[in-house]
Amino acid sequence: RAQPKNESTWDLIKRTGKVRMGVFEYPPYFLRDKASGEWVGAMVEMGKDIAKELKVTYEPVEVGGFAEAVLSLQAGKVDMNFGLQATPLRATSIDFAGPIYWIEWVTVNNPKFHGKVWADYNKTDVKVAVMTGTSDSLLLSKMAPKATKIEMQDIAQVALAVSSGRADAFTTTVLASMVMKTKNPGLGDFVNPTPRVALPGYIGLRLEDDQRWQKFLNRWAEWNILLGHNETRMRASLKTMGIEEIPSTVSFSPN
Amino acid sequence: MPYKWDFSLVFSYTHFWLKGLGVTLAYSVGTVLGGLIIGVILGMLLLYRRKWVTLPIHAYVEVFRCTPLLVQIVWFYYALPIVLAVELPAWLAAGLGLTLYMGSFSTEIFRGGIISIDKGQWQASRALGMTNLEMMRHIILPQAIKRMVPPFVNQSVIQLKNTSLLYVVAVPDLMYTGSIVVSDTFRPLEVYTSVAAMYFIILYPLTLWASRMEARVDQ
Amino acid sequence: MPYKWDFSLVFSYTHFWLKGLGVTLAYSVGTVLGGLIIGVILGMLLLYRRKWVTLPIHAYVEVFRCTPLLVQIVWFYYALPIVLAVELPAWLAAGLGLTLYMGSFSTEIFRGGIISIDKGQWQASRALGMTNLEMMRHIILPQAIKRMVPPFVNQSVIQLKNTSLLYVVAVPDLMYTGSIVVSDTFRPLEVYTSVAAMYFIILYPLTLWASRMEARVDQ
């Protein structure tokens, strides 16, 4: 798989006839179907659609988590990563395309804590768990900068921190929290703290001079988000996980 | 386009790094000392060859030695409050796993150091009429400690690196700080390399000192 | 609401567990053997007291001993392609870090084992007219190996647990499998406890065997 030096991602995809995407266990974005062993999930469906548009094969590449997804991109082991948040600082390290969806944030409290508005969380003695590397952390810093942030490596630990009383609440996307709730009915109800916030999700790319790959993805994202294809994919993915009742307030497009 | 290394971003987090360094050092020193104390007490108790003393100690040593430290930390931090309704402060719960892990290795090191002292020293001390405690304190330990230093330092080096497992309970040590800086900057290679350099700067002098000690014991 | 323990979910992933177990065992055995070979060669070379031989070896040992294994694995897998344009397959890159880490500890263990053999044995072998190689093979190593077994097993125990760091390159070992099952079931306590039990079942017999060996050396 010798990659000639300075070959652009676009040329690489054309030459090898495949597009590689980083995946890791993070339902409902990416997850492995336990029966077939195939990678499925909303982002996987998007990746497959991109491959179809390009008439190349789709190749999921398993990476360890968010940090490793970035590493894989920089090391040329994948060509794109889904579900990243594009901060200006991050944009000095990788390129972004998109956005591909918009998503709202909710909080889940442990039974002893009763936060309702972001102001309830914005206190130094309130411990809020988030998952490292995700926009959960960014969002919390924006909405409740004074809260004590507890960054956990994976989403199950976030849930555990709250259910064991080590944290008062966690905040995550409405999507992830629905999944957590179905798997962990013992968790408290989720709260939609006001003011309501939503953030866009992007595709991460290697920094490069050749703009063709980024341009292509930007057009693809625009097309799919405006036509509502990505929202459909999100809902379909939740459905496969047994989540049929999606609150009417939830939307995956800019509001 | 080839990767452009940029360490300047890493350095802009100096304040974070210093805090992470502090946490790593504090937990390392604390849990190494705690483990040492456990090792001294249990290693000593192992000299009494009564089954009811040695069996539980061996069980403790083996359970902690043969299971992942990560799981031990998870247990002390999350499971203890759930199972026993014992609510330990976070810093203590996090440190307990590390301490007991270090303790299990220290026990073996301590016992090994003591039994490595020539039998003649024990015999001569007893013949002079020393009690076990007097013998330990004045004759055996002063000699054994020198021999325990190298394996103990080796284990401390491993322990200092093991503090990175505190990430599971979100204690902001050096490695955890690293992963936060990574998620901020998306510069994992620069960040991890810097973290490695910091570990090296702390640990290398320690191993150097240990091998000096070792050379001195050989004499 | 009290926590309801439920291990049944954990058992429904038997197929996954077996695969993870296989990966952990394969990597452990492979990297321990690789590290052993490195240790034998470098430990032997350290006996030649030439600076230009010992200095690079010490540098290797200290760099790998004093930096986090996690970073080493990251380096071999992610940084090598960037820096040297050397593209290693995941299994090799991951294995390389683990192997070299084990190698650095093994080198010290091996050297220690060899120099622990009484000087008289070297002298007697030389006086009989043995070359260095003959002496090593027939006289020194057969005696030294017995003494190396306990520290080597101890390091292998640590190494087997270290394979869990393979998660950074998404090699699905036991611990990684655990975290996948966790994110599937949201049952971290049950899953991690089961993982610990599996590690224990593998490692305990190993340490038991090592302490038997140790007792035999004492004789």
Place this chain on the structure above:
Amino acid sequence: MTNKAGSGQVMVKLDGLRKNYGTVEAVRGVSLEVHRGQVVVIIGPSGCGKSTLLRCLNLLEAPSAGTLQVGGRTIDFGAGHTTPRGRDLARFRARIGMVFQQFDLFPHMTALGNVMSGPTIVKKMRAAEAEAIARDLLAKVGLASFGARFPRELSGGQQQRVAIARAMAMAPEIMLFDEVTSALDPELVGEVLDVMKQLATDGTTMIVVTHEMAFARDVADDVVVMDAGQVVEQGPAEDVLLQPKNPRTASFLSRFHSTMSERKG
């Protein structure tokens, strides 16, 4: 010299003392009396139980059966009897000095520190007082100027003399010596034997296991011959060494007689 025997206070008395290691009967019923100021030499072939007997005397080994009396203290061993433990055991041992073949000096202490160790650690004597005693004793064993040296800086003979001074510093009621010259080069044996002769002259009660027949003949009041864990002959030194009655003693001694005559040659 035998006039010492029988007279004086009984310092050590053994009655039917036995010691088994598992199925090995190392000492098989030894009875013995040692009086104040007496020097008793024990001889016998390798493995006959000499060391075991000495080690039983200061309870480094717990005898399996029999009675042991040291100073005023009588202890019975065997089923139904409890042996001293802990501080009691330590106090008992403090009354008996013992010197071993491997001198076993404490390597982390100077010669002076070694000699002071008993008084300061066991008797909790003040350092100044212990040092005075230790310096006296070092002078007595001819090492007055060696107090500041560490064991590794001393020759074997010097180390053994420090070991003797260390045992003497506890002012023991009786001194036990177990082949204290066996590990020494022939040149160094003389120094140590001279120190022991001096102790004997000073009236120290001593039980000595040795292979140095000349020493036994010159210094011993009584000689005890052991074989296979038992005493086979016992009596005044001249009688036992020169006209042994027991055939085992005779055969054991013949080796020494021949060496001596060979050297006379």
Place this chain on the structure above:
Amino acid sequence: MTNKAGSGQVMVKLDGLRKNYGTVEAVRGVSLEVHRGQVVVIIGPSGCGKSTLLRCLNLLEAPSAGTLQVGGRTIDFGAGHTTPRGRDLARFRARIGMVFQQFDLFPHMTALGNVMSGPTIVKKMRAAEAEAIARDLLAKVGLASFGARFPRELSGGQQQRVAIARAMAMAPEIMLFDEVTSALDPELVGEVLDVMKQLATDGTTMIVVTHEMAFARDVADDVVVMDAGQVVEQGPAEDVLLQPKNPRTASFLSRFHSTMSERKG
């Protein structure tokens, strides 16, 4: 017995041999000749360089200067000369047998295995052939039935006899003995000296460092007296031992004379 000297082939010849350890001059210019079948005994006070000299002879230590001739091979030492290395050095050593104070048997081999080790490992001799030689030699040192025992199952004297057999198994041109009885209990010394006497009678060329004056007197052709790294007196055994000319020799020997006379006394 001195008739052996002067006659016969020169087996070992030293000329101005020196050995420094840093600033310590352990051997300071020793010249010596040993002829086929001769037994040379080296005596001298502790630290005078006896062991160093022997170790230089088979290049366990590299001499600092001088010339060494063993068999047909002459080697010069010092600036500008290269000493044998690797396989060449090993071959050189194989021609010289050496036995040490600490017998240093290989603990993982039986007595037979120890004796066979040289022939099989160094000479690559077939096992059957080596075993025949080894069994012969074990019989010669009186251990015919002990071949299957491991060193730890043998007494010190037996171990030392195995060590002698092990060295002999290489059929060396010359045997070096360095205080081979010093670590033994007096009772066991005799066995080993007897074996060495037998070797001397058989015509083995031997250089022996020992404190056993009776052995020196009975077996040595020549006696060499060293002091402070130099040879101070040298000549036929009777002359040197009984009428020493050098005052140092006389004072060194006086200790032994007194021991002998004391034992006679």
